Amino acid sequence: MAAQQIPIEDAFPIYRQRCSELFDENLILRAQVGMLERQLEALQQNASEPAPVLPMPGPDLAAQPPFEQPDRG
Numbered sequence: 001m002a003a004q005q006i007p008i009e010d011a012f013p014i015y016r017q018r019c020s021e022l023f024d025e026n027l028i029l030r031a032q033v034g035m036l037e038r039q040l041e042a043l044q045q046n047a048s049e050p051a052p053v054l055p056m057p058g059p060d061l062a063a064q065p066p067f068e069q070p071d072r073g
Helices: 008-048
Strands: none
16 A cells, blocks of 8 residues: 655644544543542542441340230120
């Protein structure tokens, strides 16, 4: 395949436009990486904190015998 010659006057505006597009895309990606790094750091800090101690539950009322009322008669 032979190399195609394009005048610099025709190529340069396209080159500048593409460079600008790539710069913008790169900037967006870097911002997303920064955001994800902050989220990861927050999640790691939360994971390293001890879990809260829950109070002991009361008696299991379903396991207790039913309350019987005395006969009134």
